[in-house]
Amino acid sequence: MSGSVRNSAISWIAVDWGTTHLRAWAMDAAGEVLAEASSADGMGALTRDGFEPALVRLIDGWLSDGVRLPVIACGMVGSRQGWVEAPYRAVPCRAEAGAPVTVETRDSRLSVHVIPGVMQPEPPDVMRGEETQIAGFLAANEGWDGVVCLPGTHTKWAHLSAGEIVSFQTFMTGDLFAAIAGHTVLRHSVTTDSWDTEAxxxxxxxxxxxxxxxxxxxxxxxxxxxxxxxxxxxxTAALSGYLIGAELAAARPYWLGQQVAVIGASKVAAHYAAALANQGVSANILSAQEAVLRGLAAHLDQVKATT
Structure with a gap:
């Protein structure tokens, strides 16, 4: 947790729950972050009955007896292997329009709601968590039409128009980098966190x-x-460049001639923006944390109406 916080000031709790990490933020009524916490209790490390204890371990200091706080969560927590399965919505759809699924909890201090993912029947594709970041981006950029790139383990390219996710495509670029750098002969060559921009x-x-x-x-x-x-x-830089370059070659129909934004952690978002800039495409950048918090907040009124 970052610093101390008056529990009485906490209005709700935002949660981004992926495969490998759990992140939570204590939010006030104005949407400001009062405290944050994270753990390695990702979906991949938990059985279904382990989700509530993992969440309580992380945020117990923010909870008060007799007060039931709304918790709005996105990501793999809503997958088939997650705490509760939040059914996918099919594109085209508005990023923020999916009704969150309420989770039954033993702890009376919690009112947990999980945001559904988005799916594309053909070509088959799915996302969980990225739809919330897209909703947050659109909340900050009303009326924006174009393409968003969400780099990560499984990078998403999504076409947005009229406030809707029209189509999207996933690339396993981050997974490939980790697998190649850690489990092939290149593990002997990619041995540093330093960076060579020219390479x-x-x-x-x-x-x-x-x-x-x-x-x-x-x-x-x-x-x-x-x-x-x-x-x-x-x-290291060349390996990343080859993989991102191959991704950009395949994703050309998404970014060529389009307005483009990149939503992600600062380091990887900057790499994607630099790669696009070398192709003459200027991309806006929004941090993944800012996007997910705005996206989770977009569901707040809907959730409070049920609590």
Whole structure:
């Protein structure tokens, strides 16, 4: 938790519950963050009866006897393996329009509501959590039409028009980076958190123009380290550049000639914005935390009407 907080000032609790992490924010009536907390109790580490104890462990200090606080949650907590299955809504749909599913709790201090995800029948695709970030982006950018990129383990590209998610596509770019960097021969080359901007930009440009050569380019990183002493910072940036470049090549119908925004953590969002800039596309950036909090708040009136 960041600092102390008067429990009487807390109006509701915002929760972003993914596969690997649980994040919560104590919110006041004006939508300001009073405190925040996180844990490694992601959906992937919990059985169904473990969700409520994990949440209470994290936010117990914010709860008061005799006061039932609304908790609005998004993400994998609403998946089939989550606390409760919140059914998908099909595109086209408004990002903030899905009615949250109420969860039965043993702790009388909690009133928990889970936001449903969004699905696309053809080509088949799903999202959980990103729809809430999109709702938050639209709340801050009313009337915005274009494309949003939400980079992460599974990066989403979504076309938005007239306040609706029209279509979207998912790329496993983050998963691929982690798997290649940690479980292939490139683990000997990608060994640093440092960054080489020039290597990144060159790799992005090469992958966009020659995506069919991706597998060969990746092994070339290992060979360049052995034969020419290519350092870890350069190899790390190039690996990221090749994968993001291949993604941009495949997602070209989404971003080409469109108004584009990137919603994500500052570091990875900046990489995507730089890659797009090299293609002549200027992207607005919104932090993932700001977007998810705005998106969760968009459901507040609806939830309070049920509590």
């Amino acid at each position: 990144f930009e060159e790799a992005v440009a090469d992958a966009i123009s020659r995506p069919e050569k991706l597998a060969a380019r990746l092994f070339g990183l290992r060979a360049a380290g052995l034969l020419h002493g290519r350092d870890g910072a350069s190899a």
